[in-house]
Amino acid sequence: MPILESDFSPTLPFKNSHFNTMYRPLFMKDVCNYQRKRITTWDADFIDLDFSQVGSKNLVLLIHGLEGSSESKYIASTSNHLNKKGLDTVCFNLRSCSGEDNLLLATYHSGKTEDLDFVVNHLLENYNYDTVSIVGFSLGGNLTLKYLGEYEQTLSTKIKGGIAISVPIDIASAEVEMEKLKNKLYIELFFKTMKNKVLEKAHKFPEYNLDKDKLFKATKFKHLEHLYTVPIFGFKSPEDYWEKASAKPYLSKIDRPTLLINAKDDTFLSEECYPRKEAIQSTNFHLEIPDYGGHCGFMSSFKPQENKWLELRIARFIEENIHIELS
Known part of the structure; x- marks a missing residue:
């Protein structure tokens, strides 16, 4: 498809990437009244699904980003907006992210699409929805895109398409970008919870021989991948993980309407995360x-009623390209 023109045009302070990135989590008050359903996984663990239902026959599955949850402001706001448009939503809280630690040593990573496939099949088998669309943010967007391409041959016809926002689809180059000084604060914020989770796992599972000194000194995602992601999920190296978990190689296989929105000023993303060639060559x-938007920001102004560009864009794509009539 031709690369889409964007009509996102924020007011002056929101043209600053860091301001836009931080404004939503710090100042927006979005909350959503969910009903939680806990499902048992094939490997004797659990996943928490948070539903917000309005009696629709169409469901949108929302997937948060790194260390997020259904309480993340972008998830709550999107859920509320889609409910108003007549769609049911359900947030897939990745393992260890629902407010309660999962039961196993393994949690989640950027490419763990087997969990997403399990959730999708559970929804199709246990709920009577005509359609399911998937919307993912950042790491959740990588899962969305990778899943739609990787499972293309076995996807139910009820899975109508997807939308991904602020996605590091090329993990190797995105991690190089994240290591730059401009992202130091974000790394520190992520590491606060990530290091605590790894420590808690080491306490619960003594057989996991964690080098705590290395954990405390870790300053890059690659350090945590060496200590946790690689050994726990069976990768050969961080480089092996980056290659196997990235969504970019799967974009050409996507066979139903899918949209990726990556702001040009997103400080988390490398040039390789803007797949222009793949979009031009694809029919789906x-x-x-957009020139602006930061990372999972896309805030327009200080007026709450004017801060729905992203939610409106998601709904418009669902209506125009996935062909679901909205109220």
């Missing part, structure tokens, strides 16, 4: 690159 994969 759409790419939109």
Whole structure:
């Protein structure tokens, strides 16, 4: 598909990437009244699904980003907006992210699509929805895109398409970008919870021989991958993980309407995370690159009623490209 023109045009302070990135989590008050359903996984663990239902026959599955949850402001706001448009939503809280630690040593990672496939099949088998669309943010967006391409041959016809926002689809180069000084604060914020989770796992599972000195000194995602992701999930190296978990190689296989929105000023993303060639060559994969928006921000102004561009864009794509009539 041709690369889409974007109509996102924020007011002056929101043209600053860091301001836009931080404004939503710090100042927006979005909350959503969910009903939680806990499901048991094939490997004797659990996953918490948070539903917000309005009696629709169409469901949107929402997937949060790294160390997020259904309480993340972008998830709650999107859920509320889609409910108003007449759609049911359900947030897939990745393992260890629902407010309660999961039962196993293994949690989640950027490419763990087997968990997403399990959740999708559970929804199809246990709920009477006509359609399911998937919307993922950041790491959740990588899962969305990878899943739609990787499972293309076995996906139910009820899975109508997807939308991914602020996605590091090329993990190797995105991690190089994240190591730059401009992202130091974000790394520190992520590491606060990530290091605590790894420590808690080491306490619960003594057989996991964690080098705590290395954990405390870790300053890059690669350090945590060496200590946790690689040994726990069976990768050969961080480089092996980056290659196998990245969504970019799967974009050409996507066979139903899918949109990626990556802001040009997103400090988390490398140039390789803007797949122009893949979008131009695809009949199903759409790419939109607003000049502004930061990372999972896309806030327009200080007026709450004017801060729904992203939610409106998601709904518009669902209506126009996935062909679900909204109220």
